[in-house]
Amino acid sequence: MLGRLLRQASAARRFAESAIPALSRCSLRSYSSSTESQVPNSTFVEHLEDQAATTISIDRSGLYNPPEHSHEPTSDSELVKHLKGIIKFRGGPISVAEYMEEVLTNPKAGYYINRDVFGAEGDFITSPEVSQMFGEMIGVWAMCLWEQMGQPSRVNLVELGPGRGTLMADLLRGASKFKKFTDSLHLHMVECSPTLQNLQHCNLKCTEGDNNGENIEKRTISTIAGTPVSWHATLEQVPSGLPTIIIAHEFFDALPIHQFQRASHGWSEKMIDVAEDSLFRFVLSPRPTPATLYLMKRCKWAVPEEIEKLDQIEVCPKAMDLTHTIAQRISLDGGGALIIDYGLNGVVSDSLQAIRKHKFVNLLDSPGTADLSAYVDFASIRHSVEEASDDVSVHGPITQSQFLGSLGINFRVEALLQNCTDEQAESLRTGYWRLVGEGEAPFWEGPDEEAPIGMGTRYLAMAIVNKKQGVPVPFQ
Template sequence: MLRKLLFRQAPRAYRFLSTQSTLPLLSKCSVFSYCSSSRPEIPPSNSIEHLEDQPTNTISIDRSGLCSPPEHSHEPSSDSELVKHLKGIIKFRGGPISVAEYMEEVLTNPKAGFYINRDVFGAEGDFITSPEVSQMFGEMVGVWAMCLWEQMGQPKRVNLVELGPGRGTLMADLLRGASKFKNFTESLHIHMVECSPALQKLQHQSLKCMDEENTSEGVDKRSLSTLAGTPVSWHATLEQVPFGLPTIIIAHEFYDALPVHQFQRGSRGWCEKMIDVTEDSSFHFVLSPQPTPATLYLMKRCKWAVPKEVEKLNQIEVCPKAMDLTSTLAKRIGVDGGGALIIDYGLNGVVSDSLQAIRKHKFVNILDNPGSADLSAYVDFASIKHSAEEASDDVSVHGPVTQSQFLGSLGINFRVEALLQNCTDEQAEALRTGYWRLVGDGEAPFWEGPEEQVPIGMGTRYMAMAIVNKKQGIPIPFQ
């Protein structure tokens, strides 16, 4: 399958509370039942527990009984710096870490994170993203942004924000495609939310930026994309993007790399899956014997779900950072105007067990050599919708629709036909292949090359959702 594609930078880390933290939790619900008093391996369970509202109590989160760190050894270690760091966290806390914390360290550790100091995109990297497949993807996203700008009343100044821009290919194609529409491009100030220095440099090159030194004190250096004469700024987090202007936000394959918490149904309720160190110094999964802070998000997610949807599951993934990020987006859009476009692979419902690791286009064990493979999980689009609607009464949520429907409604069919009119045979083959990968479903029927290189369509695997200010009406193509 084409899960060889994508995954993006997570923003700031979601940190666990300390070993003896206290927090208000709903005490009598079965979700807070202890799974075991010792360090259990993950067992299957057919028991059904129900989540209900209960009075609030304060309980202690104690992980000390979960870990028995191996004795100190004087033997030389071949562990990488990131592995040593992860084991150090577990040893220091006297207990395991959550899957989410492991995921964020693996992806965004400042020294050894998967995304931080390398280019992981494209055929030579670990996965291929939609913008890398074809220029048409960025062009269609640009059409969407321009249509939204028109629905906003064509404001003279707009923030165009991309979360986790990778190499900057999507934004570069967007600007090239929109460069003839001067009123639109002249209104833009582009903000790239990216914390990887290596990727920031690649984005700077892709957008063909020129830096202008300001002589005024206290004024940051200004970059200008020569693709459309548009100012560009870089930020480590979304919060650093200035408020007060209408904002168009693009989150393409960004949510799938946000850290997820995994829960397993046990004999006494839902227990969080954690990562610990075995006696032979390798990583393995255990279940928390007590409620964890992320259980609050599990409770919220289960309240949003249809009861039957939860009853049939033995595992559930929740992504607190996705819920919180969506709330932030919705509040900003509700106040400043604008909208957000989210495109990713996922489900329009509760996600069970989707976390996976990819190294050099192949699936590997997520605990194998952390930091050498990308980690990602399915996006829970239903959770995004509920988070946005709860955060602001001034926004509306549309979709999800399949990527094939989204791109088709924006005119990708006409675009590929136009490009095919004036290209070489080699270019035509690349266009057809890219088009199929973006909108097709399964293996391309026209392929005559090597079987192992057959294009796989992701048109139905990926979905698109929009969050917009209600004053602007229903965005294209969700009408």
């Protein structure tokens, strides 16, 4: 019996190998073992016993024919594979907001996570990197607010998305002569990138403090002004209970947005899918998505004429939610927040952009290698504040030029020009123009493509403060 079974099995294998030349022996073994794992052994044995060797037939319907495999290395990055994996797992496209969040802050391959993206050698330059005067003027604003708060002895000074830490370093350096102010501060840097945290630690000239013998964990101290520093992944992790001053410079523009496009049946959310050629592409959702609730809220805040003329709308749920958190924190603890970013004081249509090496590139091209950002909807921030609390007030937006000019940047640049070299003077004039000017600098004598472009009117400033403190400077 056993001998006949073995002979039949051997004959079946020889027949299969000769009848299916396209399958290698390795493939056949793989198929056999997978089949055996699915069919109980007793059934397999009974089936062979009932058939003669000359009448064995092969059922090819269950054979797995794998696609041709190339041993050439794939050109897809780990982030691209990850994004395609999400889309495949979902069985459909992902939102623009999900795409942005993965591209910018994916823990392993996000754009901001493992690199220094700022400055001339990076992909873009921010105002603190342009001139020390920017951070100094933010320090003037924070000190004025601190005085309006009654000069409290302990204050949380929070920066959202601190970049290299340049703004905060210049703020502390400029305010270091005002010891009562700097002694009251505890810095809280809200930053998710380990690489940027290290840069901030370096630029703030941090060291480990001794806590005067207290039996608690040693604190990190910025030696610029002897100020304690802590790092957090989110604003919610910053301890509450103290008056709080929040700085958000070019932070809201990187928050993930949802895009909606007007279609025949109404507004449809734009999504990102993988095309047949394996490239990313935009598609429209055939049905309402969860973000539609935020679109409805945004449309309710706008006048009908503002919506009717648009074919596309961008909404940023995370900006609305973050604004709620800021307003509630200020309502309970006192203090204020300053938001400076490029944007509009109204509904934003189609502003999402990708920047690599100071140039605009395709949004879907090589995700993770370019910065993604969108215009900030300042009107939406105002409505979110008003919705969150009756104890806070919102002021602005005003242009960055108006904001910095009212705080005294004109006097500061004149003072710095009194004692500097010709090279330093040129750098100061260029930086000043970039911060407060509009268009190309009129004094520029170098190559046209390198002419400094003013950000004075493209960037807007808005303040959120506890009503007990009155109207903050320079929004009176």
